[in-house]
Amino acid sequence: MAAKIIDGKEISAAVKEQVRAEIERDKLSVGLAVVIVGDDPASRVYVNNKKKACELCGIKSYEYALPENTSEEQLLELVDTLNSDKNVNGILVQLPLPGHLNEKKVIERISPEKDVDAFHESNVGRIMIGNYAFLPCTPAGCMELIHSTGVEVAGKECVVIGRSNIVGKPMAMLLLHENGTVTVCHSKTKNLAEVCRRADILIAAVGRANFVTGDMIKEGAVVIDVGINRLDNGKLCGDVKFDEAVEKAGYITPVPGGVGPMTIAMLMKNTVTAWRIQNEKH
16 A cells, blocks of 8 residues: 655645635734845745745745855844844744854844744744744644644654754654654664664654665654755655655655645744734733
């Protein structure tokens, strides 16, 4: 029995539709500022997709495209300006930044209330203790995809491959908050294949093409592939060897069309949450 494909495009369209309906119903005026430094082609694609999603949801989108040689001082000044701009509810600085800019410093400068990526230390801490307003967009999107299968996280063996601050670590926390039993694997993990085979829910976020093969997957598992890698022939593929995995898994996300669209949908959701935090203080 081949796995059921989890359609990220369809689920993300439903999330964006909810956001659009909420903005229309409550007559909200929501704004998202996206800052891009330099002209990295992948970043440009992401920024354009975010702009399209904003249009669809009825969110005003403000783009700040800065030249590659922008100084740290100039970038931090822009962040300060956006922090105090009432029309801007969410601020997103597209990563990676050029090498001469300190990403950590820039992220820490964004007001936690406008940090719709949830990368600021105070937001990361809130996720840790379970008292959060925002979730990082990719892990939050992965949770939506898992929920769409109807598989309950509670009591399941969950394995996350990758321990980045953006995906792996917060992903593990979200699974824990839903009472999953979580193992985080990385480059130093021994017997990785064996650990993966125990997983009822397997999240691959390692950034290596076709890293997870069919023999690493438990029969009937939910497989969420966060990776997006470009092969030498120009084709996109995930961290999971799809044609092998699809024969073993119960549910699986494709690449493209799985996690990618969800990331942007959750960003839209976070931006509305940010508006509410800033405008409904009691």
